[in-house]
Amino acid sequence: MVEHRRSALRTAAVWGALQQALQQNQQQTGQQDQQQVGQQDQQQSPSGWGSPCRVVDLGGGTGGFAVRLAGQGHEVTVVDPSPDALAALDRRAAEADVAARVRGVQGDATDLGRLVGESSVDLVLCHGVLEVVDDPAETLAASVGVLVPGGLLSLLVAHQPAAVLARILAGRLDEALELLRDGPGTAVPRRFTEAEVLGLLAGAGVDDSPYLHGARVVTDLVPGAVVDEPGATDLLLDLELLAAERPELRTLASQLHVLSRRR
Numbered sequence: 600m601v602e603h604r605r606s607a608l609r610t611a612a613v614w615g616a617l618q619q620a621l622q623q624n625q626q627q628t629g630q631q632d633q634q635q636v637g638q639q640d641q642q643q644s645p646s647g648w649g650s651p652c653r654v655v656d657l658g659g660g661t662g663g664f665a666v667r668l669a670g671q672g673h674e675v676t677v678v679d680p681s682p683d684a685l686a687a688l689d690r691r692a693a694e695a696d697v698a699a700r701v702r703g704v705q706g707d708a709t710d711l712g713r714l715v716g717e718s719s720v721d722l723v724l725c726h727g728v729l730e731v732v733d734d735p736a737e738t739l740a741a742s743v744g745v746l747v748p749g750g751l752l753s754l755l756v757a758h759q760p761a762a763v764l765a766r767i768l769a770g771r772l773d774e775a776l777e778l779l780r781d782g783p784g785t786a787v788p789r790r791f792t793e794a795e796v797l798g799l800l801a802g803a804g805v806d807d808s809p810y811l812h813g814a815r816v817v818t819d820l821v822p823g824a825v826v827d828e829p830g831a832t833d834l835l836l837d838l839e840l841l842a843a844e845r846p847e848l849r850t851l852a853s854q855l856h857v858l859s860r861r862r
């Protein structure tokens with residue numbers, strides 16, 4: 600139960616931001632549709648994408664986000680090289696009664712375009728994947744390549760400063776030093792600074808001003824016993840969501856989350 604609460608808190612900021620972006624898109628698309636009907640020009644397709652969306656979850660693993668999105672009616676394809684993860688995804692989707700809207704495809708990021716089709720999906724999740732692939736820039740380009748123009752990229756990466764801080768607080772000073780010296784993430788799993796993430800995005804064909812926020816600012820710092828206290832979950836959730844938006848607290852975030860549209 601505590602683990603369930605922790606997991607909900609860990610994903611709260613990312614899920615919240617994603618939901619907001621999906622709602623905004625739906626509103627924009629609705630307005631464009633109305634304008635087009637007013638202009639008697641119903642053949643022209645809107646530049647936003649509608650709902651339900653076509654979603655690809657690259658390296659989606661056991662499908663935490665995929666199953667939740669399918670529960671909202673979206674069509675989700677999870678591309679992951681791990682057969683075990685895909686089997687767990689199938690079980691999870693069946694338990695949630697969304698198996699008809701979740702498809703698992705065994706494959707690698709380098710094959711993404713061939714597996715799902717270039718310029719064919721509305722939303723790509725690339726969460727926790729740039730840390731482990733051979734070439735993060737190539738994976739990012741593949742993720743953007745399968746989006747329709749205007750489609751949304753949700754990128755989540757491990758944040759280097761928080762990893763350094765965690766090791767200092769735990770007294771693991773050698774590891775902290777190694778992480779700091781490592782530069783732009785050569786050791787796998789990689790961790791990224793904000794500048795490195797923005798640098799990768801700059802060459803990826805997405806809009807110039809992505810929405811960037813922190814995730815797991817509070818959840819990974821708070822002592823475990825506090826999560827157990829009666830009434831703590833709501834308080835922690837409010838704290839997590841507020842802290843995620845504060846640039847001055849972003850340095851402490853275990854992850855960085857970026858939302859950006861394909862140009």
Ligand SMILES: C[S@@+](CC[C@H](N)C(=O)[O-])C[C@H]1O[C@@H](n2cnc3c(N)ncnc32)[C@H](O)[C@@H]1O
Nearest residue numbers: 658659660679680681684707708726727731732
């Ligand atoms: C840290 S897990 C992240 C899982 C999930 N996206 C999440 O955020 O909880 C990394 C995932 O990337 C997958 N992965 C590893 N190498 C990959 C590759 N070359 N292409 C695509 N996915 C890969 C792993 O199998 C694993 O499911």
